[in-house]
Amino acid sequence: xxxxxxxxxxxxxxxxxxxxxxxxxxxxxxxxxxxxxxxxxxxxxxxxxxxxxxxxxxxxxxxxxxxxxxxxxxxxxxxxxxxxxxxxxxxxxxxxxxxxxxxxxxxxxxxxxxxxxxxxxxxxxxxxxxxxxxxxxxxxxxxxxxxxxxxxxxxxxxxxxxxxxxxxxxxxxxxxxxxxxxxxxxxxxxxxxxxxxxxxxxxxxxxxxxxxxxxxxxxxxxxxxxxxxxxxxxxxxxxxxxxxxxxxxxxxxxxxxxxxxxxxxxxxxxxxxxxxxxxxxxxxxxxxxxxxxxxxxxxxxxxxxxxxxxxxxxxxxxxxxxxxxxxxxxxxxxxxxxxxxxxxxxxxxxxxxxxxxxxxxxxxxxxxxxxxxxxxxxxxxxxxxxxxxxxxxxxxxxxxxxxxxxxxxxxxxxxxxxxxxxxxxxxxxxxxxxxxxxxxxxxxxxxxxxxxxxxxxxxxxxxxxxxxxxxxxxxxxxxxxxxxxxxxxxxxx
Amino acid sequence: xxxxxxxxxxxxxxxxxxxxxxxxxxxxxxxxxxxxxxxxxxxxxxxxxxxxxxxxxxxxxxxxxxxx
Numbered sequence: 399x400x401x402x403x404x405x406x407x408x409x410x411x412x413x414x415x416x417x418x419x420x421x422x423x424x425x426x427x428x429x430x431x432x433x434x435x436x437x438x439x440x441x442x443x444x445x446x447x448x449x450x451x452x453x454x455x456x457x458x459x460x461x462x463x464x465x466x467x468x469x470x471x472x473x474x475x476x477x478x479x480x481x482x483x484x485x486x487x488x489x490x491x492x493x494x495x496x497x498x499x500x501x502x503x504x505x506x507x508x509x510x511x512x513x514x515x516x517x518x519x520x521x522x523x524x525x526x527x528x529x530x531x532x533x534x535x536x537x538x539x540x541x542x543x544x545x546x547x548x549x550x551x552x553x554x555x556x557x558x559x560x561x562x563x564x565x566x567x568x569x570x571x572x573x574x575x576x577x578x579x580x581x582x583x584x585x586x587x588x589x590x591x592x593x594x595x596x597x598x599x600x601x602x603x604x605x606x607x608x609x610x611x612x613x614x615x616x617x618x619x620x621x622x623x624x625x626x627x628x629x630x631x632x633x634x635x636x637x638x639x640x641x642x643x644x645x646x647x648x649x650x651x652x653x654x655x656x657x658x659x660x661x662x663x664x665x666x667x668x669x670x671x672x673x674x675x676x677x678x679x680x681x682x683x684x685x686x687x688x689x690x691x692x693x694x695x696x697x698x699x700x701x702x703x704x705x706x707x708x709x710x711x712x713x714x715x716x717x718x719x720x721x722x723x724x725x726x727x728x729x730x731x732x733x734x735x736x737x738x739x740x741x742x743x744x745x746x747x748x749x750x751x752x753x754x755x756x757x758x759x760x761x762x763x764x765x766x767x768x769x770x771x772x773x774x775x776x777x778x779x780x781x782x783x784x785x786x787x788x789x790x791x792x793x794x795x796x797x798x799x800x801x802x803x804x805x806x807x808x809x810x811x812x813x814x815x816x817x818x819x820x821x822x823x824x825x826x827x828x829x830x831x832x833x834x835x836x837x838x839x840x841x842x843x844x845x846x847x848x849x850x851x852x853x854x855x856x857x858x859x860x861x862x863x864x865x866x867x868x869x870x871x872x873x874x875x876x877x878x879x880x881x882x883x884x885x886x887x888x889x890x891x
Numbered sequence: 892x893x894x895x896x897x898x899x900x901x902x903x904x905x906x907x908x909x910x911x912x913x914x915x916x917x918x919x920x921x922x923x924x925x926x927x928x929x930x931x932x933x934x935x936x937x938x939x940x941x942x943x944x945x946x947x948x949x950x951x952x953x954x955x956x957x958x959x
Contacts, residue, residue, distance in 0.1 A: 403944075404943055405943065406943055484943075485941040485942075485943075486937050486941055488941065488947055489943075558951065559950070560947040560949065560950075560951075561947065561948075561952075562934055562937065564937035637938070642938050642939065645939065647932075647935030647936055647938070647939055648935045648938070651932050651934050652921060652924060655920060655931070656913075656917045656920060659913060679899070681902075685902065885939075
């Protein structure tokens with residue numbers, strides 16, 4: 399029998415990495431089309447009037463949000479899990495045929511579900527729940543995908559050599575448990591056709607909750623999807639990739655532990671801030687506001703821990719575009735976790751709610767924090783997976799600055815647009831008559847919508863540069879030795 | 892007192908209780924590090940020494956295996 403030394407097996411990490419790059423481009427392309435539609439409504443029919451049903455804003459919007467959140471981000475998270483999980487537990491996927499099978503099944507079932515989801519959204523089949531648009535058969539499919547990931551997590555933990563679980567593993571476990579709970583409760587639904595034969599389509603369902611309760615469950619889900627899909631797994635990634643890439647152990651491991659429990663404790667209660675001034679009980683709204691403000695502490699606990707990890711090593715930020723991506727991600731995390739609580743204060747929310755400021759907030763978090771961290775993770779992993787150096791450091795650097803400019807244009811234009819909108823909506827004369835009609839605001843906002851579309855386009859250009867750099871890294875870059883892969887990622891000029 | 896008021900009071904006291912637990916945990920972390928009972932900072936090296944041939948920071952011992 400061949401006696402080869404044991405190595406980590408990145409087969410599944412690689413599959414998810416391909417999908418991250420592909421869906422990243424598709425999802426953001428759809429986002430850019432939407433941004434141009436907002437600025438120039440004619441773009442709604444860019445494939446002609448006959449196909450307008452498939453290209454209008456309403457049809458494409460869930461495709462953008464779901465493909466970026468559950469396609470680009472989740473694939474990036476899972477690629478990272480199948481990489482980090484093995485390394486910090488010091489066990490290879492190659493040691494368990496069962497876990498390798500589960501990992502591959504996880505990927506392929508996820509791919510199959512993704513294709514069905516894209517088709518269903520294009521045809522306008524949705525349950526109308528934001529970020530949870532999928533009808534009940536797909537919800538059931540998602541449970542299978544999630545359970546497979548759970549088996550992978552706990553299976554790998556079960557056969558580990560390293561006794562202690564690194565903080566990243568804590569965050570991955572939190573992601574798994576919380577999303578399982580959120581998905582089940584928010585998608586508790588009644589398939590109409592099965593309950594009353596002949597009513598509606600076989601795949602159609604209605605929510606188990608009604609009215610205010612439905613809204614409350616929806617936003618408990620919605621905000622915690624931000625927490626447990628767009629925050630905790632990304633923190634898991636930065637807690638591994640930044641120390642590894644910089645060669646510096648995390649500044650304070652104790653701070654990482656208490657920030658973890660703080661985040662778990664506080665985040666679940668903050669969703670009520672989406673329903674301020676609604677029919678939800680007043681104490682619950684106040685609770686949503688208060689917990690959102692308290693949330694600054696654990697969020698900044700992690701982010702400051704990352705910045706302090708670079709203490710005495712700031713020359714690395716100047717030298718490495720990969721570390722730039724992570725430090726900028728951490729900075730945007732601090733920024734958006736300060737902005738969010740400000741928006742959750744009742745008096746600010748009265749102005750900000752339903753305006754484009756909210757959209758700006760989402761995107762400085764999603765593009766600046768989540769997007770940059772996923773990109774950094776892929777750049778760190780690729781040379782270790784393909785045993786080749788990053789094709790071009792200067793291309794990576796250029797991508798960083800183009801995308802940073804894109805994010806800045808995006809959120810600054812949305813700040814101005816949002817506050818302008820909020821002020822115009824509430825303006826009235828001395829008799830209480832509204833000073834402006836809705837269309838007045840639309841006319842004023844046009845330049846800012848255009849700037850936003852330009853910002854989004856720049857970010858998309860960066861994604862194409864990223865895809866090209868990754869493709870060249872995988873196929874034709876210089877082959878590297880294992881000894882070159884210890885900390886700083888090797889890069890060609 | 893109606894059910895909504897009860898829920899609100901219940902939630903408040905539950906939160907206060909959880910705050911006590913969280914701060915006790917923080918105290919526990921820092922005091923055990925100071926007393927030398929447990930060195931939490933060494934776990935930061937889990938990300939750095941992560942080759943499959945690296946010595947684990949804490950090995951799963953034979954005792955743990957038998958306890959299972």
